Amino acid sequence: MTNSQPSNEQIANMKKPPVVSPQEWQKSWEELLVKEKELTRSRDALAAARRRMPWVAVEKPYTFEGPQGTLSLLDLFEGRRQLVLYRAFFDPDVHGWPDHACVGCSLGADQVSHLSHLHQRDTTLAYASRGSQENIARLKDRMGWQKIPWYTITSDYDIDFGVDQWHGHNVFFRDENDRIFRTYFINNRGDEAMGSLWSYLDITPLGRQEDWEDSPEGYPKTPRYKWWSWHDTYGNKDAKWHDVVDSAMVELKL
Template identity: 80%
Template sequence: MISNEQTAAMKKPPVVSAEQWQKAWEEMLVKEKAHTRSRDALAAERRRMPWLAVEKDYVFEGAQGKVSLLDLFEGRRQLVLYRAFYDSDVYGWPDHACVGCSLGADQVSHLSHLHARNTTLAYASRGSQENIARLKQRMGWERIPWYTITDDFDKDFGVDQWHGHNVFFRDENDKIFRTYFINNRGDEVMGSVWNYLDVTPLGRQEDWEDSPEGYPQTPRYKWWRWHDAYGSEDAGLTKTIEKGMELLNL
């Protein structure tokens, strides 16, 4: 809670008229749009980064027993795998995971939207499945697939000392490739559908994106659904979306 004394001590910006405020906002908007375009360009470069083949067979423990890295994809093409710190040497154990990792888990949006873009999000820790199940229920994270690391996966992928998101792609022959990695500053903003998709090799898969030839793309907005309506056709919803796209000249 910020006290009255603290707000009184703040060096605040000037108070201006509505016209002056509008002008200042429009000037800032130009910079914000430039930042958005720059972020899109960075994501386009990311989609053209080289890939690293995953040659080792990694084993995780899941709710139903031992699983491979390939199993973590759940049949989809892309996997974003977050290494969360939940282990006996983490403060708060066993009731809580790392504070930062927990804040990140609280930010995770509904996974159905990622699944609609052929992308799986999963968490992995050193904690046992018994403890992970109890933690997920306690904190309301039941939707997040959460696995136990059993080998050198964390060391091999740069997440043995610090949290991070590793991004993988599964090709038509079930060969797995590491395509990107995010840790430290930048990792804290992950949680929205768009942040996850922007770090994947396929991106948002919308037709405005600058992607390599042959990459899957569909019209923006048109694939969006309520999170419980993917896989079903709704003529009214489709018509509403198409009308909105028409009004926006999309």
């Protein structure tokens, strides 16, 4: 096995930045912080633009296999309003089969945060592959991915949504009449950042649903931070946390 860690010799031969005083370091950090904040604002603006993307109706029926049998695309929402469906390559012709999924897809699965926070924002994350449910169940148990819903593709879903040859996240929205719309798609290096609550919410049509966001008229919003909770206490109002948030926002002038 090749050692991917840099050797002492490599470290010694690096052209390292200058070593400066704490005051000089602070000045350099503050200069870079300006650019960091510009990037954050740019990222927020991009998410706002996603929320204004046109939608396309999903008219064709798609089937999947789950632990309890055959499911439709609508079933994968689990009753929530939004669905982020990742095409993971755990297929018979993929390197690693049947012990492992694709190395990159596996690394992505390791990054997935606790799903209860996504659920609180009416959003479901699920994975889909061509592997059988028996093999998927064994893989999830072996790799510690039990909480990720993972379905077997049994129709043309992967072909129709651009994920038959490469991984990617498709985002869907379920309206008040249970009609399904495709709202966004991200793949290639865009998948690198996925895994956190915020990275998923920022590609959905409703976004983070917080009061500071730039969203179209009528989109749901709640006060920032106050919807947060410990992942095992959602549904139990925490008045003390609301007091903490109110005090912090006054102090920070938010």
